[in-house]
Amino acid sequence: MKGNRREIIEEIYDLLYKAFGPQHWWPAETPFEVIIGAILTQNTAWKNVVLSINVLKERGLLGYEALHALSVDELAPLIRSSGYFNQKAKKIKAFCSHLHDRWNGDLDALLAQAMDILRRELLGLHGIGPETADSIVLYAACKPSFVVDAYTRRILSRHGLVSPDIVHESLRAVFMESLPNDVPYFQEFHALLVCAGKLYCRRTPLCASCPLKACTAPPI
DNA sequence: CACCAGGCAAGTA
DNA sequence: TACTTGCATGGT
Numbered sequence: 001m002k003g004n005r006r007e008i009i010e011e012i013y014d015l016l017y018k019a020f021g022p023q024h025w026w027p028a029e030t031p032f033e034v035i036i037g038a039i040l041t042q043n044t045a046w047k048n049v050v051l052s053i054n055v056l057k058e059r060g061l062l063g064y065e066a067l068h069a070l071s072v073d074e075l076a077p078l079i080r081s082s083g084y085f086n087q088k089a090k091k092i093k094a095f096c097s098h099l100h101d102r103w104n105g106d107l108d109a110l111l112a113q114a115m116d117i118l119r120r121e122l123l124g125l126h127g128i129g130p131e132t133a134d135s136i137v138l139y140a141a142c143k144p145s146f147v148v149d150a151y152t153r154r155i156l157s158r159h160g161l162v163s164p165d166i167v168h169e170s171l172r173a174v175f176m177e178s179l180p181n182d183v184p185y186f187q188e189f190h191a192l193l194v195c196a197g198k199l200y201c202r203r204t205p206l207c208a209s210c211p212l213k214a215c216t217a218p219p220i
Numbered sequence: 221c222a223c224c225a226g227g228c229a230a231g232t233a
Numbered sequence: 234t235a236c237t238t239g240c241a242t243g244g245t
Contacts, residue, residue, distance in 0.1 A: 037226095038226090041225085041226050041227090042225095042226080042227040042228065043224095043225060043226085043228080043240090044225055044226080044227085044241090044242080044243090045225045045226085045242090045243070045244070046225085046226065047225090047244075048225080048243055048244085049226090051242095051243085080241090080242070081242060081243070082241090082242070082243095083225085083240080083241040084227090084239095084241055084242080085240090085242080086240075086241090087228080087229085087239090087240055087241090088240095091228085126228095127227090127228065127229080129227060129228050129229085130228095131226075131227065132227075135226080147226085149226050149227085150225090150226075150227085190226085191226095193226095194226055197226080198226095
């Protein structure tokens, strides 16, 4: 029963990997850039995030010290293209303040903590929910925490593997308890699910081009 | 023109 | 606890 679901999940990975190849996520040069990108991409197309990241890079502001020195009102217009810019400016500032106050700016020390401790700490910060926290843990700290997003839920529920109403923590547990806790594997898997998710539009659950049409679990 | 995107917090019952 | 609503730009 559960074993079968595990096999299907592993099959989904294999089909996606064969179709799309390695994704090499997260698309960022530094752990700090991963964190900023993870906040900026909340409910936002990545393309719009890239525009904001480039603005920060051009101005030499994509670092903890530079951003910590800015006010929310100074930062907000710089990340305008990512949408929700007032909210996200506040969230970025909240992270920098925590890094300063609790870790004296030492990001490596923050990220060096045990996976569960780090995850808890991130979840306690303003603007960091489960997906953002797990993205930071997996792609900035490189610790095995599976990242669940809207695509993950849509793909698994449409294949009848979980209820569409499953709570976030339970869906994460499906992956964590079924799969070997391997960082590169988790990193690739989430990236591949995002890649595939873009082929599933809301109106037409299965596009002809989706590699998962070959999955042994029939889509709903 | 409408709809959507790699969520989250805050408010309400 | 379980819903609902606000946040906002840029692409299709």
